[in-house]
Every structure is written in structure tokens, then in C-alpha cells.
Amino acid sequence: MYKRFFKAPKQSFFLFGPRGTGKSTFLKEYYPKAFFIDLIDPETFRFFLAAPEKLSLILNEKSEKTIVIDEVQKAPDLLNVVHNLIEEKKGYQFIMTGSSSRKLKKKGVNLLGGRALLKYMPPFFAKEIEKNFDIKKNVRLGMLPLVLDSASPEETLKAYIAIYLKEEVQSEGIVRNLGDFARFLEIISFSHSSIINASNIAREAHIARKTVDSYLIVLEDLLLAFHLQVFNRKAKRNLIKHSKFYFFDSGVYNSIRPKNFYDKESEIEGVALEGLVAQHLKAWVDAQSSSYKLNFWRTSSKIEVDFILSGIDCFLAIEVKNRSVIHPKDLTGLEIFKIDYPESHPILLYRGKRIYKEKGILCYPIDEFLLKIDPNNSFWKFF
Numbered sequence: 093m094y095k096r097f098f099k100a101p102k103q104s105f106f107l108f109g110p111r112g113t114g115k116s117t118f119l120k121e122y123y124p125k126a127f128f129i130d131l132i133d134p135e136t137f138r139f140f141l142a143a144p145e146k147l148s149l150i151l152n153e154k155s156e157k158t159i160v161i162d163e164v165q166k167a168p169d170l171l172n173v174v175h176n177l178i179e180e181k182k183g184y185q186f187i188m189t190g191s192s193s194r195k196l197k198k199k200g201v202n203l204l205g206g207r208a209l210l211k212y213m214p215p216f217f218a219k220e221i222e223k224n225f226d227i228k229k230n231v232r233l234g235m236l237p238l239v240l241d242s243a244s245p246e247e248t249l250k251a252y253i254a255i256y257l258k259e260e261v262q263s264e265g266i267v268r269n270l271g272d273f274a275r276f277l278e279i280i281s282f283s284h285s286s287i288i289n290a291s292n293i294a295r296e297a298h299i300a301r302k303t304v305d306s307y308l309i310v311l312e313d314l315l316l317a318f319h320l321q322v323f324n325r326k327a328k329r330n331l332i333k334h335s336k337f338y339f340f341d342s343g344v345y346n347s348i349r350p351k352n353f354y355d356k357e358s359e360i361e362g363v364a365l366e367g368l369v370a371q372h373l374k375a376w377v378d379a380q381s382s383s384y385k386l387n388f389w390r391t392s393s394k395i396e397v398d399f400i401l402s403g404i405d406c407f408l409a410i411e412v413k414n415r416s417v418i419h420p421k422d423l424t425g426l427e428i429f430k431i432d433y434p435e436s437h438p439i440l441l442y443r444g445k446r447i448y449k450e451k452g453i454l455c456y457p458i459d460e461f462l463l464k465i466d467p468n469n470s471f472w473k474f475f
Contacts, residue, residue, distance in 0.1 A: 095220070104186040105209040105210070106190060106196075108210070111191045114237040130163075158184075160189070165191070227368075230342070231365050231368055236344070253348055280311075329391045369398070380403075387399070400436075406470070409430070423440060441461050
């Protein structure tokens with residue numbers, strides 16, 4: 093059992109995260125005396141779906157003051173009751189987990205805004221599994237606790253998306269045609285770590301452009317994917333306007349991405365490697381109470397920097413290369429960004445083992461970089 097870095101607030105909070113990130117496991121260990129309401133259990137789900145108001149009556153008979161509602165999105169009307177109980181100031185702490193924000197967008201989060209914090213449980217950080225982190229293995233398998241704790245991680249990973257399709261997409265009727273959505277997933281996997289071209293995806297998946305847009309929203313609602321926007325503050329060049337797409341975990345990407353005889357393994361691995369860095373950086377940003385932003389930078393002439401991490405005390409420009417030897421052309425994007433933003437700190441992550449500077453750019457082993465990222469610390473002070 094690995095110890096998670098997540099710090100639980102003392103007040104009520106939502107804890108979002110995709111299936112398999114260990115939300116329930118963490119809460120059962122951290123709050124052993126809490127009253128748990130598991131909405132995945134069919135009987136419990138039916139009871140509270142039919143009569144959410146009975147939560148107050150049940151809690152009147154309980155001594156526990158910490159209440160965990162697991163997968164709260166399945167019965168969002170419970171949040172009306174939670175809202176009233178928080179307002180009554182009876183000393184309850186409500187912890188509400190969710191693996192989908194679809195229903196809560198309309199009911200829950202808006203209703204409880206300010207009364208319950210919004211927190212996220214990501215896949216493992218490399219530092220959480222430290223000695224067991226192996227970049228070659230984890231680029232392929234990802235960082236999901238459900239997968240890494242399994243006796244058969246490859247099989248568990250293969251089943252992961254099937255579980256989502258069945259239990260989340262199909263059961264909630266999010267999409268009308270599950271076959272179309274499954275085909276879309278395969279096609280969108282080729283856009284991992286890339287700019288989205290919705291028209292091309294629609295053509296290859298044989299679905300309408302509007303359907304692609306709605307499916308992209310579904311992926312975000314199910315917390316399976318995220319987008320990065322272009323960094324355009326005080327822009328001195330023409331920049332693109334489209335966002336960059338990532339699956340939330342490199343292993344999930346690998347499980348969805350079709351493999352063909354003509355594919356180059358290094359190309360697939362390179363895309364997964366960038367995604368592994370992206371998920372770590374996003375998880376760090378999501379864990380902060382201060383305002384930090386994660387973006388990318390790309391000019392209309394296709395000069396690019398993979399990640400821009402910015403905040404009140406941080407301005408990193410990060411490029412990822414899946415190679416052990418750095419070539420001068422690998423530094424081009426960071427060099428040009430540094431010209432436009434001389435106050436930035438450029439870092440090139442690569443598969444080698446040596447730490448050195450070239451043209452003012454810090455070249456750093458990617459595995460060592462990932463092992464520095466701790467959501468409770470300002471990791472960039474190591475560089």
C-alpha cells in the first residue's frame with residue numbers, strides 16, 4: 093500500500109478523480125470511523141435515488157460526524173440535503189467522491205459552491221511509488237493505482253476502458269450509439285499530446301462534427317481527458333488558437349491506441365512520455381490552493397514548447413524529448429520562447445542521465461524530474 097500525498101481538508105469537500113485512482117481506498121484508510129454511503133451498491137443507490145431526503149433522518153441516528161458519499165454523481169439530489177445540513181451547522185463534514193462531473197455540473201457543484209472545496213485524486217505521482225517507479229514500464233502501464241496494484245496489470249488496463257464504456261457511458265445513456273463512441277475513442281487516441289482537428293476526427297470516425305465536439309465533452313466530464321490552452325500572455329508572435337488534447341493517464345492512452353505493423357514503437361512511446369509529464373504537471377496544479385496555470389506554446393509557424401507552468405513564483409518552459417542524446421535543433425523552441433520571455437526558466441527533459449546546461453537551457457533526465465514532483469512542495473526549486 094503506497095501512501096498518497098493527498099491532504100484532506102478539515103471542512104466538507106468534493107473529491108473528484110477517474111475510476112481506479114484510489115479515492116475510496118484512501119478515504120476508508122484516512123477516515124476509518126466515518127459513515128460511508130456507497131452509491132455503487134445497487135440497494136443503497138436505489139434507496140437514496142428514491143428518497144434523498146431520508147439522509148437527514150438516518151444521520152439523526154448516527155454518532156459519526158464525518159460522512160462519505162461515494163460516487164455522489166449517481167444521486168445528485170442528495171446534494172440538496174447535504175446543502176441544508178451544512179447550513180444548519182451541526183458539525184458534519186461531508187466528503188463526496190465522484191468519477192464524473194456530468195450531472196454535478198448542473199446541480200451539485202453550483203449548489204454547494206463555497207460550502208465544499210473541490211479537490212482531485214489523480215493517478216500516482218512518481219514520487220509516491222518512488223523506488224518502484226520505472227519510466228519505461230510506467231510510460232506503458234501508466235500510473236493508475238488500480239493497474240499498478242493488480243497482479244495482472246496488462247489485463248486490468250485492457251479492461252479499464254471497457255468498464256467505463258459499460259458502467260459510465262452506457263448505463264447513464266450519455267451517448268446514443270456506443271459503437272460510434274468506441275470508434276471515436278480509437279481515433280482520438282491518435283490526437284493524444286496533439287492539437288485537436290475535429291473535422292478530421294469526424295471524417296475518420298464516420299460521425300458528425302458536432303458529435304465529435306459532444307464526445308470530447310463526455311471525455312472531460314468522465315475525467316478521462318483534459319485540454320491545455322495556448323499560453324498567450326503578452327504574445328509577441330502569431331499563435332495558434334486550438335487546444336492540445338491529453339488522456340489523463342499514459343497507460344489508458346496505450347490501451348486505447350490501436351497498434352499496427354507499420355507503427356514505430358518509439359513514436360508511440362514518445363507521445364505517451366509527453367502525456368506522462370502532462371498528467372504529473374496537471375495533477376500538481378490541481379492540488380495547489382494558489383493559482384497556477386499549465387499551458388503550451390505554439391506559433392503559427394509551428395515553433396512549440398510542450399508545457400508552460402506559470403504562477404506568482406514560477407515560470408517554467410518545459411520541452412520533452414524521447415531520446416538519450418540532445419541535438420541542437422531540440423533546443424529551438426525553448427530558445428525562441430526565452431527570447432520572448434527572458435524571465436522564464438527553460439528545461440529540456442530527455443532520456444539521458446546527465447544534468448547540464450546548453451545555450452542557457454537546463455537539460456535534465458526526465459525520470460529524475462518526475463520524481464521531484466510533489467504536490468505539497470514547490471518542486472521547481474530543485475532546478
